[in-house]
Each structure stands twice: as structure tokens, then as C-alpha cells.
Amino acid sequence: MHIPDGFLDLQTSVAAGAIAAGAVGYASYALRRRVDPEKIPVMGVAGAFVFAAQMINFPVAGGTSGHLLGAALAAILLGPWAAVLVMTAVLVIQCFVFQDGGALALGANVLNMGLMGVLLGYATYASVGKVSRRVRVRYVASFLAAWVAVMAGAFLCCWELIISGTAAPQVVLPAMLGVHALIGVGEGVITVAALALVSRSRPDIWPALEPAEVAQQK
Amino acid sequence: MKWWHWALVVCLVVAAVLSPFASPWPDGLERVAERLGFAARAEGPAAVSAPMPDYVFPGITSEGLATAIAGLIGALLVFALLYGLGKALARSDESA
Numbered sequence: 483m484h485i486p487d488g489f490l491d492l493q494t495s496v497a498a499g500a501i502a503a504g505a506v507g508y509a510s511y512a513l514r515r516r517v518d519p520e521k522i523p524v525m526g527v528a529g530a531f532v533f534a535a536q537m538i539n540f541p542v543a544g545g546t547s548g549h550l551l552g553a554a555l556a557a558i559l560l561g562p563w564a565a566v567l568v569m570t571a572v573l574v575i576q577c578f579v580f581q582d583g584g585a586l587a588l589g590a591n592v593l594n595m596g597l598m599g600v601l602l603g604y605a606t607y608a609s610v611g612k613v614s615r616r617v618r619v620r621y622v623a624s625f626l627a628a629w630v631a632v633m634a635g636a637f638l639c640c641w642e643l644i645i646s647g648t649a650a651p652q653v654v655l656p657a658m659l660g661v662h663a664l665i666g667v668g669e670g671v672i673t674v675a676a677l678a679l680v681s682r683s684r685p686d687i688w689p690a691l692e693p694a695e696v697a698q699q700k
Numbered sequence: 701m702k703w704w705h706w707a708l709v710v711c712l713v714v715a716a717v718l719s720p721f722a723s724p725w726p727d728g729l730e731r732v733a734e735r736l737g738f739a740a741r742a743e744g745p746a747a748v749s750a751p752m753p754d755y756v757f758p759g760i761t762s763e764g765l766a767t768a769i770a771g772l773i774g775a776l777l778v779f780a781l782l783y784g785l786g787k788a789l790a791r792s793d794e795s796a
Contacts, residue, residue: 483727483728483729484727484729485729486742487742487746487747488741488742488743488744489733489738489741489742510785510789513789514789514792517786517789517790519790521786522782522783522786522787522790523702523704523708523783523786524704525782525783525785525786526704526708526778526779526780526782526783526786527704527707527708527711527779528782529778529779529781529782530708530711530712530715530775530776530778530779531707531710531711531714532778533711533715533774533775533778534711534712534714534715534718534719534771534774534775535714537715537718537719537722537755537767537771537774538714538718538719538721538722539722539723539724539725539727540722540723541723541725542728544731545725545726545731546725546726546727546728546731547722547723547724547725547726547727548727548728549722549727567782567785568782571778571781571782571785572778574781575774575777575778575781576774577748577750578748578750579750579751579752579773579774579777580750580752580753580754580755580770580774581746581748581749581750581752581753581754582754582755584742584746584747585746585747585748586747636728636729639729643738648738648741649732649736649738653736654732654736657732657735657736658728658729658732661728661731661732662728665728683703683706683707684703
């Protein structure tokens with residue numbers, strides 16, 4: 483759902499850009515105080531994975547494709563603020579190196595996929611995860627978080643198009659949310675698969691259980 | 701090799717080997733833009749011209765190979781950007 487240039491009017495682009503810049507600034511500030519040196523390469527790898535996976539469009543319905551967003555995955559693995567930086571880095575490279583997403587629309591894309599996807603995805607993961615610390619519950623929480631992150635990004639994208647006068651709410655909302663409800667299922671499957679890979683190779687990163695909890699779950 | 705070396709290699713393999721097999725169909729937003737008739741608004745020259753538009757490395761006739769190289773470069777650039785940013789944030793911690 484990378485917005486190209488031409489879809490948004492100037493006011494919407496500038497407003498979205500200002501919010502996105504504030505969020506990225508705050509994320510950097512929040513991390514400055516406690517960036518774990520061990521997590522620096524993990525951030526880089528998460529970004530490389532999100533970039534790679536975003537290239538792999540999978541077919542959904544009726545001649546439409548979708549690809550991983552990765553916002554929920556990054557937030558689950560790294561926490562929300564590091565995830566905002568990961569998603570922003572991916573979007574910046576996509577925009578300026580590959581012309582995927584307009585340069586003027588970059589702020590809106592960061593806002594939709596970076597900030598909104600990450601924060602709502604993380605909030606979903608955290609609240610569903612409160613039910614139980616069992617790993618099975620965390621997988622369910624992750625699937626839901628991935629779906630919510632895609633829908634939240636698509637919802638905000640719709641409103642930017644509506645405010646810009648590009649599309650009418652009664653047509654763009656059902657069209658965008660309908661197709662992204664399907665893409666979100668793919669998002670959930672890939673997110674859960676990626677987490678399963680991490681949990682097998684680095685359970686300290688995810689699900690990050692205490693040794694006593696690991697024993698308890700066996 | 702550390703874990704993240706392996707993990708990065710896996711990402712690069714995904715970027716280079718799987719990307720040429722991606723579905724060529726329009727994505728959700730592109731499809732909606734076509735259906736609702738505002739896709740044409742994105743046409744015209746880009747505000748900033750990028751070196752590899754549409755994930756195609758220039759000067760290579762094989763489309764699959766051009767995409768694979770673009771994917772490899774992109775994944776490495778994202779890694780490098782985040783690694784540098786992470787290091788910079790860690791350093792600002794020491795001086796604070």
C-alpha cells in the first residue's frame with residue numbers, strides 16, 4: 483500500500499510528513515537511552531527481512547497481490563520504537579532507491595505502515611498476550627497483531643486519500659479494507675512463520691521466556 | 701559465524717532468489733486506484749528520480765537477474781542504514 487506521488491494533496495502530505503518526522507524523532511530519542519548493542523545487528527536483519535519480504539508479492543483474489551508489511555513482526559521482535567525505525571529505514575530505501583512510494587508521500591507511508599502499523603500491531607500483541615504467557619497464545623496474538631497492523635495502515639491510507647479529495651469514503655473504504663483483510667491473512671501466516679524460525683534459532687529474542695517458564699511449558 | 705550473519709544471509713537469499721518469482725499483479729492500493737479511476741494521478745515524472753525504479757538494476761537484459769540484484773542491494777542498504785543508525789544511537793548514549 484505504498485502511496486505514489488499524485489494521490490495526496492500538499493496539505494495532507496505535509497501534515498503526514500510532520501507527524502511521521504515527530505514519531506521518528508521520538509523513536510530515536512526513546513532508544514538513545516537504552517539501545518542494547520546486541521540488538522543493533524538484529525535491527526539491521528529485521529529491516530533486511532522486511533525489505534526482502536516486501537518484494538515478494540503473493541496473489542490474493544481477483545488479479546490482486548499483496549506482500550508482507552512486517553510492521554507487527556518488527557514490533558513483536560524489537561519493541562515499538564525500534565520497529566518504527568526499522569520500517570522507516572525500509573520505506574526510505576524503497577522510496578529513494580527504487581521509487582516505490584512517492585517522495586512527497588513518504589511521510590504518509592511512514593505514518594501508515596511505520597507508525598500506525600507498528601503501534602496498533604504492538605498494542606494488539608501486548609493486549610492479547612496478557613491473556614497468558616503460553617507460547618501458543620503468543621502465536622495467536624502475533625497473527626492477530628499482523629492482521630490488525632495491515633488493516634490499520636490501510637484504514638489510515640484511505641483517510642489520507644479521502645482528505646486529499648482523491649476518493650470518496652463510501653467507495654474507497656470498503657474496497658481497501660476488503661482487499662487488505664485478505665492480505666492481512668497472508669501477513670499473519672508469514673509473521674507466525676518468521677517468529678517460529680526465530681524461536682527455534684534464538685528463543686532468547688522471541689518468545690524470550692525465562693528458563694522456569696520454558697520448563698513449565700514442556 | 702554469529703546468528704545474525706546467518707540471518708542476514710537468509711534475508712539476502714530471500715531478496716535475490718525469491719523476488720523474481722513475485723506475483724506481477726497490482727497490489728491492494730494499485731488495484732483499488734485502478735478500479736476507482738484515480739490510478740492515472742500517479743503518472744508523470746517522479747518528484748525524485750531513483751536509480752533503480754521498480755526494483756530493476758539498470759543495464760541487465762534478464763529481468764529476473766535485474767530484480768535479484770536490485771533486491772540484494774536494497775536488503776544490504778537497509779541493513780547498513782539500520783546498523784549505522786543503531787551504532788549512532790548507542791554512541792549518543794555514551795556521551796550523554
